Amino acid sequence: MTIIIIDYGAGNIANVMKAIASTGLSAKLSHDPAEILSADGVVLPGVGAYGAAMSALNERQLIGPLQAYAKSGKPFLGVCLGMQLLFERSTEFGETAGLGIIPEDVVTLPQQQGYKVPQMGWNQNQVRQLNPITSTLNDTYTYFVHSFYVRTAPQYIAATVDYGQIEIPSVVVNDSGNVIGAQFHPEKSGKDGLLVWQSFKEMVDDK
Amino acid sequence: MTLAKRIVPALDIKNGQVVKGVQFENLRSVGDPVTVAKAYEQAGADELVLLDITATLEERDTMMTIVNAISSVVFIPLTVGGGIRSTQDMTRLIKAGADKIFVNSAAVKQPELITKGAAIFGSQAIVGAIDVKWEPKSKFYQVYVAGGTQPTGLNAISWAKEMVALGAGELLVTSMDADGTKNGYDIDLYQQLTEAVSVPIVASGGAGKIEDFTALLKQTTVDAALAASVFHLGEIALPQLKQTLKKEGVAIRI
Incomplete structure (x- = not known):
């Protein structure tokens, strides 16, 4: 069983590796398209700017392989910026095309009285759709750090958190259910975060 | 619900050990930072602050080893600082596993460090x-550096705004008047700060009892309350603190 963490220069991959390792899952960093396509599970991490991340994926010729992998039906988890990259586009500093695996877009969190941007801290998830990742998440607090959020149709939203007047999708899922994205950082969300990695491991085991 | 207020234990680290030791679990003294960090995570800490109070480069390498060891077994945000003078210092700590870096004295001497880091x-x-x-004669909050030993002449509220303009995404503000007194947080200071800047603020200094946390988190809009000795000495247990705050209507992660 091989789990590949996409290596494209994204920040803090080390902490993702440490959290995955703590659940007894062995994962390998790679940017080799052949290795990615033959993986049993893929994790797309990410911290930082959307445009820079898409450029880095493009330079490593990973956009096509990631889109093909998503269509394979095998488990694919995007985390934080890695989740936002699953969408069609972002309006962060001008419009940037994303991977287009889940419909619609990524937009700036608007300023609201009493709510800071970025959202930085622990927020409480409300599960909208049960899937392998949301099965342990209802009412749990997970750790968020982000200034942008995704807008998409309800069928792609598996969990949300409230931030002022905005319902922020905290977990998203594609049509066939094999691609899941988490807006929060499971590697920084204590025991409830580790359960997300455990659930991902089970998704991979079940395939 | 909305964003929870964070409760943040702070560890001062010197020569690879938690300074003053930590006494909990039947007042057994524990000095190993990894053991202490793990215990705080399990007790419900929302984040940990690690302050490196060593001076030599050799000891700085020990700090990297500690940050790496903690981030391998503790899965909550780690904020690390103390003696940061360059973006290379930041890079080393982030590679070791820090999520956030705090900069104090060096930012006063070279404000561009914040911009470069951001x-x-x-x-x-x-x-x-x-x-x-607080300077009672001239009636302003003055910024001190070098571990609180040197006055800078800077007004803390203006400097807070300046740091945010330079690129700081959060402020960690310690009231030297309140620190060590266990008489409560400096509510007035944090009310002024939260009105002045829009980034999250971590309040530090003065925690002595549970009511001090309640007062801070109900009377101000700070995002986090930091404390050290009340937790280390076992005077306040994190689970009890968080349960009480929740009962008082503060948004808290249990």
Whole structure:
């Protein structure tokens, strides 16, 4: 069983590796398209700017392989910026095309009285759709750090958190259910975060 | 629900050990930072602050080893600082596993350090730390550096705004007047700060009893309450503190 963490220069991959390792899952960093396509599970991490991340994926010729992998039906988890990259586009500093695996877009969190941007801290998830990742998440607090959020149709939203007047999708899922994205950082969300990695491991085991 | 208020234990680390030791679990003294960090995570800490109070480069390497060891077994945000003088210092700590870096004295001497750090790691990773003392004669909150030993002449509220403009994504503000007194947080200071800036603020200094946390988190809009000795000495247990705050209507992660 091989789990590949996409290596494209994204920040803090080390902490993702440490959290995955703590659940007894062995994962390998790679940017080799052949290795990615033959993986049993893929994790797309990410911290930082959307445009820079898409450029880095493009330079490593990973956009096509990631889109093909998503269509394979095998488990694919995007985390934080890695989740936002699953969408069609972002309006962060001008419009940037994303991977287009889940419909619609990524937009700036608007300023609201009493709510800071970025959202930085622990927020409480409300599960909208049960899937392998949301099965342990209802009412749990997970750790968020982000200034942008995704807008998409309800069928792609598996969990949300409230931030002022905005319902922020905290977990998203594609049509066939094999691609899941988490807006929060499971590697920084204590025991409830580790359960997300455990659930991902089970998704991979079940395939 | 909305964003929870964070409860943040702080560890001062010197020569690879938690300074003053930590006494909990039947007042057994524990000095190993990894053991202490893990215990705090399990007790419900929302984040940990690690302050490196060593001076030599050799000891700095020990700090990297500690940050790496903690981040391998503790899965909550780690904010690390103390003696940060360059973006290379930041890079080393972030590679070791720190999520955020705080900068104090060096930011006063070279404010561009904050801007450079934010450009490389994002504003969310750069915390502006400020040590503050009320000057009764001239009636302003003055910024102190070098571990609170040197006055700078800077007004803390203006410096807070300046740090945010430079790129700090969060502020960690210690009231030197309140620190060590266990008489409660400096509510007035944090009310002024939260009105002045829009980034999250971590309040530090003065926690002595549970009511001090309640007062801070109900009377101000700070995002986090930091404390050290009340937790280390076992005077306040994290689970009990968080349960009480929740009962009082404060948004808290249990």
